[in-house]
Amino acid sequence: MAKYIIKRVLISIPVLIGVVFVIFFMLNVVPGDPVTLMMGEHIKPDLIEAFRERMGLDDPFIVQFFNYLKNALQGDFGMSYKLKREVSDLIFQAFPQTVKLTLSAAMVAWLIGIPSGIIAAVKQNTLIDRGFMTFSLMGVSMPVFWAGLLMQYVFAYKLGWLPVTGYKTWQSFIMPSIVLGWSSAGTIARLTRSNLLEIMKNDFIRTARAKGLRETTVVVGHALKNAMLPVVTMMAIQVSSLLGGAVMTESIFGIPGLGRVAVSAIGDRDMPLLQGTIIFTTMLIIAGNLIADLMYSVLDPRIRCE
């Protein structure tokens, strides 16, 4: 088990370096001089030259990349052009909000998705099943911004139950996490349902019934753990879609998280800041995948024993 964990962690290192490389390449080699872009057209050429040299922008690409990597490994992602602050500081200020938002959205997704999937499977082809599945389809197909505005209108503006925007109280996270988690909840509910129905056809389910177990024990005790295996994989994939959705959600609800930082970095053409947030988000995704993988191996002895 420990060996498996170490192996998985080691595998993610080259993945991370590869991702940094691709991001760095895309943001630095694509046409357009970042300095001109940043400073505007009407700056004296010698000033630009001096700046380029200070930032090491005239070095060959590969040298720039390794310098960046070396600094990044020490937690130094450079300076924000626009805000004139350490990128790492800005990220560390923003990322707790994003983590809070994604984790609570994930909670919403699991706590709603898994039980509704189970209930829909057990009550297959009944009205309850159809109701749950319609609700989850709505979650999957409703765009985040639309659901967000709708909820703001109803619960904040009309009913006044919750704050419209903000991030300082836990109440202000309720709507954002529901909006963000709903679509994942829908996906998880559908996957849980279909897996559970598939698993229930297995011979070992008949064995469990033949032992005299209650149907609830058969479903929750014997089928669910097997059915959760693909769902856990799905959750790993959803870490990235949740983080992606967080960009939109943060903008709608005024949460100063990584998404907001990235969006304003794009607007300001603030290359180091954009680069830093993307790489940091990638790290979060890789970590999420790692956790999901470990959960998988806890659930499935066949992987654990390899």
Next chain:
Amino acid sequence: MSEQQNNAELLKITDLKTHFFTHKGVVPAVDGVTLEIPKRQIVGVVGESGCGKSVTAMSILQLISRPGRIVSGSIRLDGKELVGAGIDEIRELRGNKISVIFQEPMTSLNPVYTVGRQVSEAITTHQQVSKQEAKQRVIDIFKAVGIPEAEKRFKAYPHQLSGGLRQRVMIGMAMVCRPQLLIADEPTTALDVTIEAQILHLMKQLESDFGTSIMLITHNLGVVAEVCDYVYVMYAGKIMEQANIFDLFDHTGHPYTKGLLQSIPKPMAEKQRLYNIKGMVPNLLRLPKGCRFCPRCEFAMQECHEHEPELYDAGNQHLVRCFLYKNGGEPA
């Protein structure tokens, strides 16, 4: 029938019909089966693949799932009716008074739990015992069914065990509550000949030690000859012949049974081959009009194509569903 043994009867199935309601039509997998299992006996059920042996067995514990359903008939355990009984009542029997060894050892165990846990569960579901005691009993039963290193194997996951060991685990699970009736659906098909002999010995011992009755479903008439007291021969959802083990081999009645006997594999042959009576098992959706076997029967008469024969009494609890026995005793 002359002898009445009502008091020694454990299970009595009367005119059981279990049908599958598929979109292609109704499949009468079990079509009016009457069968008795006396106390302390090993009763064999034989027949070609697809003739309804497993469905009959699964009907007893109501383990038939959709689109299948018991349509009519009666199943009595110690005189108590099971058809129409509540699910709680049936659950109380499952794994406790009646247990099953399934045909598919490779897939009948849950891959995500240890085998020890899965067998313990059979005990703790029906009895108030401590975890420790349950574990000890599982280890004991593992030893009894010949699983080497039983303590170590308690913690093993199914994928870590060979097919033979998994089947032993299944047998252990079925025996651990000392059932009154053990339904063994081809328990030794997946095992090699030596292990098969050990398992059969074990089952015989269970019968003699605890008075467990056994319903043994098999393809292998050699196995039947070795352990069974009485045998039912099934074909296309119906009982074609029933007799005690000596009459079945020495005074074989039905042409179908004769065919089965002729296709017993040679004792020395390594792999068992399937029966090869000429022709094919009929499609249950389109059964022939008269006797179900007559398209394949070399003795078929005009009558056989027109009417379905009943079970005729050939004496000594020997019944044959064949017009040759219409007048009882020896073939006409």
